[in-house]
Amino acid sequence: MTPTHDVVIIGSGAAGGMAAWNLTRQGMKVLVLDAGTKFPREQFWSHVKPWQAQERIAEGRKPPQFYIDLKTAPYRTPKDQPFDLARVWGRGGKTNIWGRVSLRYSDLDFAGAEKDGWEIPWPIRYKDVAPYYDKVDQLIGVCGGDDDQDSLPGSRFHLPAPKPRCGERLLQKAAKNLGISIVAGRRAVLTKPHNGRAACHYCGACGKGCDIGAFFNSSDYLLEPAFKSGRLRIIDNAVVARVLTDSEGRASGVQYFDRFTKKEQQVKARVVIVAASCIDSTRILLNSKSKQHPNGIGNSSDVIGRYLSEQVRLHMFGFVPDLLGAPVRNDDGIGGEHVYLPRFNHRDGRKRDYLRGFGMQFWGCGATDNAGWAKEISGFGAGFKTAVKKRYPSLVALHPYGEVLPYADNRITVDDSDLDSYGIPISRIAFKYRENERKMMTEMYETAASILKEAKAEILPYDPAFMGMPGQAIHEHSTCRMGADPKRSALNGFCQMHDVKNVFVVDGAAFTTASEKNPTLTILALAWRATDYLAGEMKAKRL
């Protein structure tokens, strides 16, 4: 007989890492199953210049391969509904290379559905999550401003905000003229030493993984401290297939396959925490069928798999006249934008023909390590070369992100006839944008263009009908949503299944709505809150 663990956690990203850290420090014995292994920090190519990377690759060398390939981890979409799913197998998951934008949700997000009547509101409010946002900010280190708005709560615990780049300043000024405020961004980057970790050195290469760990990643910030407790064990290369149940339909453990040998294994647990990222968590739940759970574990409501909400976004570029031909500066900073445009469309009294809202990011303003945009500058030859050089320091980039409403038939399903190489049914993802997203997108394009026009920028050609490729925000949510009514939701406000009390789902799948904001900070806060509750329930012997 294998030993029974207090808690088995599936996945080690932001959600699973937080659960492991918080439970081990409260005395629980925890087993984490991760589908990959650790990404060695010394192998990151953080300081490899673009031309050096090309030479290394020609020599047959490889940087860490963060994204799992489709052969190992296939999924299917209908022909006319592509969905570009990005997943990372390995300790820390996507936090190794995440965008680090760390925005608190507000009650505009948590209670949005109360106001407009579209689907259900969250069972929790900002006041429930705020103490956990405070704790997460202090634990991981988030830089930002104190310039709160109703749509973007601030924090007393922000590290200093980095100074904006010239292009960001000019956009801020232009937006202000239009009555739209652009505030300090909030990002999980250490702008000063924090909790014994070194500060960012402004190399701008965060997307390749940080060689010194100056931004939050679950492996270094959560799993490593949890190991020190002596109560954490991780099984690497464990590809989880199902949550197992006992004769009463309660979770009893987890079935997984070794990634390479494909040998089946089972582990027993008193509590199972599912944190494999939204779509893979959902797939595991739907595949966990039994007599008590013919529709997948905890799915008597039939909401699991439904309401898949990503975000809709666009990218617009321009060249601001004040910086044309200006001396080139090092614009790397903390790797992403230093400013953020919070949602404003609820505030100006204008009546919209769509629900919910959008915010805007600005990564890529100024001098960067390529000039891919030059493909849109006409001509060739010496004149072209001069035109590119002149524009190079003046590039500004606008990236609005909008909420996608939850729709019951934007959904993930599994089918016993469609299996991966482990013999597990794969995810079928059917997702599309609807009228609400198209209407919101129109205003997103108009807003971005109006800021550029106000800044007197030359705007790079764009197609206002282009909706983007679903999945590429890498913000999947809501396929195992929390809610007050067990008939319309799978989880309570503590990420605990209504149907199966010893199963918790703590990643983006638990979100009731997507909002326009980046989800990781909220995943960390909710996973911390859920596992505080779980620990209390276990100590009180209710679990």
Place this chain on the structure above:
Amino acid sequence: MNPTRRDALVTIAALATTASAEAQQTPFLTTPELAWLSAFVDVMIPRTDTPGASDAGVPTFIDRRLAANPALAESFRAGRKALDEDAKAKFGAPFPSLTLAQQTELLTPMEKDPFFRMMKGLTIDGYYTSRAGLTQELGWHGNTFLMEFPGCDHPEHQA
């Protein structure tokens, strides 16, 4: 232009994957093909007071891309043939042998042509990620170690 967030994150990883991380010791293209390619990319981005595309190693960059992508290599060979035929029909010699004025006359109406766009795109990708293109031409001096990030200090840029 609609790059994805992942473009920024995985360009290098993708390169490594498509090249199947096999060391590429010898050129993929033939010597005459490489000579043709050098002539073409130098029309796109010529040597001025800074290096041109072939000075910056763009032919090697494109050679590696073509080696990793058979469809792209096929498009290159077909496009080269077609352009040389046009050059011969109009000026009596293949593209590399023409004067710059003739090459310019031939390419100017091709702004929307798929072969032209592909080759211009590859030249831009190669040149503006090369040491010469990024540091000498554009003046990029990033991806380094700074104690502090100065940010914008122009009073006229403040909101």
